[in-house]
Every structure is written in C-alpha cells, then in structure tokens.
Amino acid sequence: MKQFFTLFILFTFGFSYSQTLSKKQDYFVQFNGSQLSKKVSVAEVLNHSLLKNGKMKLNVNQYADLIKLDQKITVHGNYSDSIPYYQVTIPIKSRKDIKNFLAQKDKESDSIAKPLIEDFGQYSVYNSGDKKTTMAWNDSHLVIFGLTKRYSYNDYAVTTAVDSVAVALDSTAVVVEAPYEPAVDTAYADYSDNYYAKYQKEQTAFDSIQAISQNRFLKLLFENGFTVPTSDKVHENADISCWVDYAAALNGFNSAYMALAQFTTYNKFFPNQKNWGNFVKGINVDFYFDNDNARVEEIVEYSKPIADLVGKISNRKVNKNIFNYFPAQKPLGYLTYHFNTKEILNSFPTLSAEIFSNPYILKEDIGVATDLISTLIDEDATATLFDGDLSVFLYDVTEKEVTTKTFEYDENYEYKEVMKTKKKSIPLFSVIFTSTHPTFGDKLIQLGVRKNGLVQKGNYYEIKGTQEYGNLFIFKDKDVVIIGNSIDHIFPKENSFSKEVKKELKQNYISAKVSMDKLVTAYSNSGEAKPSDIKSLNRLAQQFTDVTLYSGKKLVDNKLKFELKLNSSKGDKNIILQTLDMIEELSTK
Numbered sequence: 001m002k003q004f005f006t007l008f009i010l011f012t013f014g015f016s017y018s019q020t021l022s023k024k025q026d027y028f029v030q031f032n033g034s035q036l037s038k039k040v041s042v043a044e045v046l047n048h049s050l051l052k053n054g055k056m057k058l059n060v061n062q063y064a065d066l067i068k069l070d071q072k073i074t075v076h077g078n079y080s081d082s083i084p085y086y087q088v089t090i091p092i093k094s095r096k097d098i099k100n101f102l103a104q105k106d107k108e109s110d111s112i113a114k115p116l117i118e119d120f121g122q123y124s125v126y127n128s129g130d131k132k133t134t135m136a137w138n139d140s141h142l143v144i145f146g147l148t149k150r151y152s153y154n155d156y157a158v159t160t161a162v163d164s165v166a167v168a169l170d171s172t173a174v175v176v177e178a179p180y181e182p183a184v185d186t187a188y189a190d191y192s193d194n195y196y197a198k199y200q201k202e203q204t205a206f207d208s209i210q211a212i213s214q215n216r217f218l219k220l221l222f223e224n225g226f227t228v229p230t231s232d233k234v235h236e237n238a239d240i241s242c243w244v245d246y247a248a249a250l251n252g253f254n255s256a257y258m259a260l261a262q263f264t265t266y267n268k269f270f271p272n273q274k275n276w277g278n279f280v281k282g283i284n285v286d287f288y289f290d291n292d293n294a295r296v297e298e299i300v301e302y303s304k305p306i307a308d309l310v311g312k313i314s315n316r317k318v319n320k321n322i323f324n325y326f327p328a329q330k331p332l333g334y335l336t337y338h339f340n341t342k343e344i345l346n347s348f349p350t351l352s353a354e355i356f357s358n359p360y361i362l363k364e365d366i367g368v369a370t371d372l373i374s375t376l377i378d379e380d381a382t383a384t385l386f387d388g389d390l391s392v393f394l395y396d397v398t399e400k401e402v403t404t405k406t407f408e409y410d411e412n413y414e415y416k417e418v419m420k421t422k423k424k425s426i427p428l429f430s431v432i433f434t435s436t437h438p439t440f441g442d443k444l445i446q447l448g449v450r451k452n453g454l455v456q457k458g459n460y461y462e463i464k465g466t467q468e469y470g471n472l473f474i475f476k477d478k479d480v481v482i483i484g485n486s487i488d489h490i491f492p493k494e495n496s497f498s499k500e501v502k503k504e505l506k507q508n509y510i511s512a513k514v515s516m517d518k519l520v521t522a523y524s525n526s527g528e529a530k531p532s533d534i535k536s537l538n539r540l541a542q543q544f545t546d547v548t549l550y551s552g553k554k555l556v557d558n559k560l561k562f563e564l565k566l567n568s569s570k571g572d573k574n575i576i577l578q579t580l581d582m583i584e585e586l587s588t589k
Helices: 002-017 042-046 095-108 158-171 187-222 246-261 304-314 320-325 341-355 363-376 379-383 440-450 496-505 516-524 531-543 575-587
Strands: 027-032 072-078 085-091 116-119 124-127 134-137 141-147 240-245 280-289 293-302 333-338 389-409 415-434 454-457 460-463 473-477 480-484 508-515 544-552 559-568
Touching: 042 575, 095 116, 095 124, 095 134, 124 187, 134 187, 141 187, 240 246, 246 280, 293 304, 293 575, 304 341, 304 559, 320 415, 320 473, 320 480, 320 496, 333 496, 341 379, 389 516, 440 454, 440 460, 440 473, 496 508, 508 516, 516 531, 516 544, 531 544, 531 575, 559 575
Parallel strands: none
Antiparallel strands: 027 072, 027 240, 072 085, 085 141, 116 124, 124 134, 134 141, 240 280, 280 293, 293 559, 333 389, 333 508, 389 415, 415 480, 454 460, 460 473, 473 480, 508 544, 544 559
16 A cells, blocks of 8 residues: 555656656757758768778668768757756657667567557657657657656655655554554664665656656657757757857766765855856857868857956967067967956956855855955065966977986885986976066075075076976066976077967967977887887878867857868868778778
C-alpha cells in the first residue's frame, strides 16, 4: 500500500510539474549545412578514403542516406528554469527510412529491455528500452528530446508527502501491544536497510514519469505541425554558430555549487549568478571553414554600462617606445596585449559594487569597502607602475648548459643542497612592459643590487639564483622594462617586424601569432622531439603556416570580438578536406 501511494503521489507531482516548457533558450547551436555545402561538397567529405577505407572505417554513408546534411541541424535547450531540457532537430529525407533504420538497430541490440516504436498519424515516436532517449519524427524532421532533471532523493518536497502518507497508513496498524524493549535509535538501521530500496523504487517511478513527460512534449511539438527551432542569436553566415546565455550558464554552475555551499557561510559573500547577467549578456562562438584557413570567432556581448567600461579599457594608445625592442625578424611566437590600467582602477568601485550586490551584504558595507579601496589606491600613481603595455616573445629553442639546485641525501643520510650542471633545451624569450612611474622601477632595481639579487652587466642586470631557463636578466630604458634570457634579441638592427605589429595594433588591442614552421623546426632540432614524432610535426608545418589571435579595440553594439585563425599554406581545397588528407597520409606511412 505504501509503495502504491509513493508511485501515485510521485506521478501526480511529476505530471503537474511537467506541464509547459519555457520558450526561453539558454543555448542554441546551429550547424549551417546550407552554408558549409557552398564551400565543400558533403559527398566529397563523406566519401573521403580516410573515412570509408582507412583505419576509422566509419559507415557515415548510412547516416547521409537518412539526413539532409545540406540543411540546418540545431541543438538548443534550457537549464535554468524549472524544467530543464535539450532538443536536437535534424532534417531527414524519409520518415519510413528512419523507422526502418531504428527497427534494424533494435534487432542488432543485445539489450533485454527492447525499445518501442509507435505511429501517431502525423508523426512517429521511438522510446529506448532504458526510457532515457525519446525521438519523434515526421516527413521532414527528426527530434531527439530529453528532460535533463535528474532524480535526487532529497530534491523534492514530495518525498516528505510520501513519508507523511506512509506514516498515516502505518499508524492505523499500531494497535497491538508489544513487549517492552529498550529504546533503540532506528534511524541508522532504517537508512542502511531501507534507504537504497526506497531510492530505487522512487528512481524507477521518476524515470517513468520523465519518459511520459518527454512523449507528451514531443506530442505538443508535432501534433499541430512541427515548427523548426530558430534563434536570432546565431549567425547564418557561419558554418557552425553557437550562442549561450552567460548568466544562465553560471546559474547551472551555481546550482551545483549551492548544494555544497549551504553547509558553509562563505556563500553569503559570493556574487549572485543574477549579477553576472549585468556584466555579460551572452557569448557567441562561430566556426568558419574556408580553403585557406579555419577560424573561430568569439563575440562577447556586454551590458551597456559594462560595454562602456570595456571600451575605455581596451582602447589604449600604445607607448611607442616599446617597439624599439621588438625583434628584427618574426619570432617563433608572440603575444602583445595593450589595455588602459588607469581605466581599470577608475572602474573598480563600480565593478565591485555590481559584483557584490548580494542581499546578505549591506549596501553601506559595500560603500565603505569601495571607498576605502578608492582612498588607498591613487589611480594616477598606481596606473604608472604598469601602464598596460605587455609583450611576450618566444625567439627560439636552443640547447644550453644550465645549473639547477636540488637536494639529496649524502652517505650520512643528511639532506644537503647540490648544484648540478647539465645540457638542456630551453626557450629563448623576453617579457616587455612599460612603467612610466618616475622612481619605482629604478628603486626596485637598486634594492635588488643591494640585496645581491641582481648583478650589473653593462647596461643590464643579471638575476642571480637558479639557471633553470638560462641566465635571466632585467633591462630598463626609461619607461621600458624587459625581463628575459637572451639579451642579444632585444637590440634589433632593423624594425620591419615592429612595423607589421604596429599596423595590427591600430585596430586591435590583442595581437598574437605562432609560426608553425619555425616552431616545428626549432623543436625538432632541440633534441626533445622523438624521431617518431618529427615526421608528423614536419607534415603539420608544411600544411599550416601559423595560428593568429586578434581582438579589436572598439566594441560594436556592446560586443567585443576575438578571432583565432589557423592558416593553411594551400588554397586549392577546403581545409576540412586538407586535414583529412594530412591525417590519412600520416596514418599510412
């Protein structure tokens, strides 16, 4: 009787709980087959010898016969509302073929729990044996649908209701006097003996209700004519376009975090996930596959107040003195990053108040804290310690003798310091930044000299201590400070490379590049690479010239864009086919 009431109450609760899906989309992914098919033949990709005859031996053609790959495939869902779900929508060629395909897969399955295929006039439904996969399709589209809420024994008030009903039922039977026995705490015994069985029953009931709800939602999608999901957040010109609601994504993370945080008091001082929505509205990630490159564009949409701040921070005029120490030739890789430190400090009170606008923290306390920080920080003076110009260069990889410090036990089992010298492949690099503070940099260097941490070597200072990365040095010329391990690279004889970077930085506040051919050559000659890997590395360098990263100074419609691009040395065929060719070549030699 108790089990019946458990199932009944769970069913009633679950049915009322699963009445409507939110129309709000927390994420949307669109595979633009119509766009990609203009660049590369889908048949040419699917029939590539690597996929058909190579080691992968993927039987992709059976899916190509079912799916319209030159149309849009979408994935969307919601994980922040009361009924979290996902939906995959796929254009198909034939309703009958989908049914036959699934029926054939069922015959090949060894599962005891057999799935069920049902026809409902306008559409058909497939339920897997484990009740966790539900599909429905009509003449034009297949939908894979799932409710993502997972059952937890302590999740629902319904378990309390079930227990209350059970107590009421059991109390009617307590009429027989039992002999006196010492009082025993039965909570632990009940937990160990009955908890798992009760959990299993309610889990089974919950899964059944989820399956019923999934079918019900699919019925709502198809019974009055199926509408293909769309979103104005994704970009039609991208080959793959993704969008995620940033606040909702953090909400999903915080839900898991709060389950633990409820046992502590620290959660009272962390930002509420709703506050993050006041910073970032959403994030787009788009993929493009062309003949000569593959690129990823990430677009971050800020709220208007935050966009104004970000625009001020990213729109920095570069200190031109830094270019005097850029290498003459293109290095193996570099990153140059320029932002306005003063604007960051000016914005700190506004940002901190927004982040920590938590109901557990009094606004007066926030005001006192931000006023105190603002008082301690002199924006004009502090900003000059590090103005915001930062460049990192990787020049080469070379083999050098380096001295390292280790600790070993001697013959008397006493721990002692041991200095060891050995040959090691080390990267030659430098970090360059600007500091226009009139005295701080020079005073810091002089302090290092007095404390025997720095030794002057002409116009630079060598850093004493470990030589794990060679002889580290500090060089300062007015407002330019350089830390590195190859002093020869910081005095270029020409400025052709710096001219190229200057041009890039007129539009971007971040510019970065890794030269594949130079990096592979340097690594292959370093002695670190395995002979078996050199062939693959050389082939990679022949195929792809470099990887670049840019981010523009100016925001458009409160959006800041980052672009990561993998450039190919060839332009005769789509980069997808080029990559398949390269993998096949490497796997057959």
